Amino acid sequence: MDDVFFALSDPTRRAILSRLTAGEATVMELAEPFAISQPAVSQHLRVLERAGLIVRRIDGTRRPCRLSPDGLAAIEPWLAQFRAALEANYHRLDALLAPAPPTQEPDRCPD
Amino acid sequence: MPRLTLVTDGDRHVVVTRRFDASPEAVYRAHTEPALVRQWMLGPDGWTMPTCESDLRPGGAIRYEWRNADGAGFHLTGEWVALEPFSRLVHVERMHLPDPTPDNHIETRFEADGTGTLMTMRMTLPDAATRAAMLETGMAEGMEASYQRLEALGLAV
Numbered sequence A: 001m002d003d004v005f006f007a008l009s010d011p012t013r014r015a016i017l018s019r020l021t022a023g024e025a026t027v028m029e030l031a032e033p034f035a036i037s038q039p040a041v042s043q044h045l046r047v048l049e050r051a052g053l054i055v056r057r058i059d060g061t062r063r064p065c066r067l068s069p070d071g072l073a074a075i076e077p078w079l080a081q082f083r084a085a086l087e088a089n090y091h092r093l094d095a096l097l098a099p100a101p102p103t104q105e106p107d108r109c110p111d
Numbered sequence B: 001m002p003r004l005t006l007v008t009d010g011d012r013h014v015v016v017t018r019r020f021d022a023s024p025e026a027v028y029r030a031h032t033e034p035a036l037v038r039q040w041m042l043g044p045d046g047w048t049m050p051t052c053e054s055d056l057r058p059g060g061a062i063r064y065e066w067r068n069a070d071g072a073g074f075h076l077t078g079e080w081v082a083l084e085p086f087s088r089l090v091h092v093e094r095m096h097l098p099d100p101t102p103d104n105h106i107e108t109r110f111e112a113d114g115t116g117t118l119m120t121m122r123m124t125l126p127d128a129a130t131r132a133a134m135l136e137t138g139m140a141e142g143m144e145a146s147y148q149r150l151e152a153l154g155l156a157v
Helices: A002-008 A011-020 A027-031 A038-050 A076-097 B024-032 B034-040 B128-137 B140-152
Strands: A054-056 A065-067 B004-009 B013-020 B047-054 B061-068 B073-084 B088-096 B104-113 B116-124
Touching (some): A011 A065, A011 B128, A038 A054, A076 B004, A076 B013, A076 B034, A076 B128, B024 B034, B024 B104
Antiparallel strands (some): B004 B013, B013 B116, B073 B088
């Protein structure tokens, strides 16, 4: 999970993943839209590969990349965490929206 | 009481629904007025929102800053796109960690549902990778973890 977080924290790596949603690509093809060198792209690809977000195959001298079938699809645990944060928020909001107890002075919202 | 639903839709969307036992007007106000927003939009326990600024008109700026007891913090900036009392809000937001995350476009609807309100919040991210990054960040829990990771990387000052 830490590797995934680190991999996704970089805008260039997110852009590379977006490009790969359109299909397999070589390092040269991936480097084209970015103002960075092929070695720099290769470095990003190593991070993405280590995080399990992409897979690479050997095709002669080429090593084309594609999205890992399990990579971005495995967002269920993150959904659960996001959900927990939202639940905490909305429980507080429920309390805020609840009518004030009758013993208190009624609060008036400014109009 | 499973009143919250959270689902992904396509590659770029996240849709949240939640029912509240209050009128659309009350729920709408709680989502817009800073004095109310800062009391609940805090993520996990232990966080406060010392700065909550919101210029409630189309194009108006949003700035929320969070802190925890350890002094860790992060902030969010955004802009209102549309405000239709008390039924619909559209805004754009981004987290600063400290680098800004890609824009999250959010449409929030408030519909009367019996004596309460059904809220539907639809988030649109630029692409699947950004959506995954946002979900993993998971607001403050993820932030805290990210600061720990920054420290581990020797990047925190």
